[in-house]
Amino acid sequence: MEALGQTFLEFAITVAFACLLVAFAFTVFRLVRGPSFADRVVALDFLMLIGIGFIAVKAVVSREYSYIDVAIAMALVGFLATVALSRYIYRQAQITGSEPNEHVKAGLEHEGNATSSPRHPGQGGTS
C-alpha cells in the first residue's frame, strides 16, 4: 500500500508538471498574441496562478513546506497587479473616450443611440 501510494504520487507529480507546462505554453501564447491589452492582463493573472501551482507541486516534491509562503505572497502580489492594471485600462479608456461595445449594439439593432466616437476595434486600451 505504501509503495503503491509512493509510485502513484510520483506519477501524479510528473503528469501535473506536464499539464502545468502545457497550460504555461498556452498562456504565454495568449500573452504574446492577445489582441487587446485586457487579454494580456488576463494571461498575466493566470500565469501567476500557474506559478502558484508549480510552487505547490514543488513543495510536495521537496517536502519543504516553506514554499507555500512564497505561493501566498505571489497570490497577493498578483492580485494587486491585476487590480492596478485593470484600473490603468479603465483610466486610459476614460481619457481616450472610447465607448463600450458599439459592435454588439449594432448586432442587437440599437438604432438611434449610435454615438460617433472614434474607436479602434480589437485595440481597446492598447499597450
Added chain:
Amino acid sequence: MIDLITGVLILIGATFSLVAGIGLFRLPDVYLRMHAATKAGTLGCGLMLLAAGVHSQELEVFAWVLAGIFFLMITAPIGAHLLGRAAYLAGVPMWSRTKGDALAGKYDSKREFLEGYQSEK
C-alpha cells in the same frame, strides 16, 4: 494513504489548470477567456495548494494553506470583475455570436451612471 490522497488532489488540480490553459488559448474573446482562467484556474491552483497542505501532515502548514486558498477564492472574483468592467468600458469587442449585452446603451461611462430598467426597452 496520504500519498494516494495527495496524488489524486494534484492530478485533479493539474487537470483543471490544463483546462483553463486550453480555454485561454481557444476561446474567442476577453470575457470568455477570463471566465476560463479565473474559475478553473483558481480551483486548480487551490487544489494543488491543498495537496501540499495534506501531504505535510502538520496542522500549521494545513491552516496556512487554508488561509491561502481562502485568500485566492476571495480575490479572484474581485480581480475578474474589475478587469471585465475595465475591458467592457474600454470597448474591447465581444465575440460576434454573443447573445446579448444587457448594458448596451444604458450605461453612461462619462458620468458613470446606469439608467433604470424602465427608460428604454
